[in-house]
Amino acid sequence: MTYDASVRKDSDGLSRATGDRPFWGRLAGWGPYRAFAALVTASPRRQFVILATFPILWLLTQHLGPMLQMLRVSLVDAYPVAQDAPQAFTFDNYLRFFGDRIFWMPFFRTLTFAAVFTFCTLIITYPVAYFLARHVSRRNQMLMLLLLLIPFWVGEIVRTYAIMILLGNTGAVNLVLKWFGFIDRPIPFMYTSFSMGIGIVYLTALYMLLPLYSALEKLPKSYNEAAADLGAGAWTRFRRVTLPLTLEGISSGCTLVFLISTGFYATPVLLGGPSTTVFAETIAGFFHVAGDEWPTGAAFAVIMFVAALLITGVFQRLMKALRKGDTA
Template sequence: MASDQSKPIVKGDGARAASDKRPFWGRIAYSGAYQGISDFIFKSKRRQFLLLVSFPIFWVLFAHLGPIVQMFWVSFLDAYPPSAGQEPQLTLDNWAVFFSKSIFTTPFLRTLAFASVLTFATLILIYPVAYFLAKHVKRQNQMIMLLILLIPFWVGEIVRTYAIMILLGNNGALNLLLKALGLIDRPIPFMYTGFSLSLGIVYLTSLYMLMPLYSALEKIPPNYHEAAADLGAGPWRRFWKVTLPLSLEGVTSGCTLVFLISTGYYATPVLLGGPSTTVFAETIAGFFHVAGNEWPTGAAFSCIMLITALALTGVFNKFMGSLRKGNVK
């Protein structure tokens, strides 16, 4: 009679069978290679730090600084994109074009003036809103109010710009309201003027002013105002001596953001502005919209605006920093 021959049991077969039932990522996590890499990285704090900062550094270098460096490089070329068999040459002519005609310097200066004035106007309009939200709305309701204020910013720049166009049109809500009040007989041409462009940019940049101001004002302890009131300071004196100085950090951040963003708007000036409100972004875009070797000139103009805007904001931040130190003293 044949005897049953059982398969010999090898030690470790059970563990191997159990491991085969794990999901794919589970098998990788328990593999020797993965364990070795994990031990190599996480047993050293220095290697952990390098791994942690490598992704942000990679993003900043290649997604932010990379295009800017490329734009600077293109601005010194005599032709771009280069033709087949042609080697681009380095030149400063693209930068010199900016200073050759007033048709280029006028929109440049207009853009800086617009951005400066509108930054100040946005600050004046939004500061009371941020103050009311931070100091007069209950803390549990502040998030709800913020969400309500942020609703218009859930859509893109173009949609919000068209909303301004609908508001200011000849048959828009503003003209209809003025006509209903008996203040006008015919529509006022608000569109394609400095007023329409200013209103549009202030509307689009208000969020970038609101959030830094709200954050700075919300951090001011209430007992500071109470102490000032106990010392006899009235509401206006408390604002000038306590609230405003302690919120200068938010003012600096908000004004910097609004100014830099305002200098770079393109779609909004095209849709809301007119011939007398041409901004520098439109001039720059003109070089990229034509055929030929005009891209280097557009890149040079972009670099000029970038350098000027950063220099002005640097001076502004330096001034505000010294002002804050003076208030602390």
């Protein structure tokens, strides 16, 4: 190869090439593009500003905006209002919740249910995740996990409906029980906290399974072997080694499932009964009637969100303390 001066020259005369140029060469040499690129990439600082402006604006207006607007509406006396109608600042919407016991029951029920269902989901999915991560070969792990993912691509409503068919008075469970002669008359599973629990666990299991699985999968097998070597029995090994090291996965899975569980609306409506009304239904009620109930609904939503965040916050703190205590 010789020193080819023509190549170097080309770089100085971008626009002087005579023949047909490839797409990227044409783009890089195209005047308007060069002007645009020069403007955008003039300095790392400007580049960053241009990269960051749109996302920051989006996050503030689209992600934070709805939350702030909800907070604002919860603090006014009327919304939506006719144009130029007066709108006054008030705490009444919040006081309404604290002043009327009728709202307390669904509120506490929602939080209790969410906590109980989260715990159930944890108990059910932990062994499944453990089995996948610990006792299955790498190749099969993926397949067996994929198998579990399939039902979760199906929507909330369809899956809720499937649970209705399973648990109905003429549903599969009652049919089987009758066949085996355990019962004469169908057990009314439906429209109870039981049917609701089955449905919600069904809907949220994946959000627990995945964090648990990834936590367990990251855990080196040698830890357990070392513990066994030191004479720890299976239960001790689990309690002293596996469990503490997967607390982080448990913590994030539980947080996620708890937050999701508090927000279900359709599932409690379809699977629950009058005795299981959840706060989501209370909140929704304020938006179904025409008129100025929105501020109350917004206030109730804020109360619920704050309560859910507080509970998950305290929970995460606790888990963190537990983790620290174990490593110390």
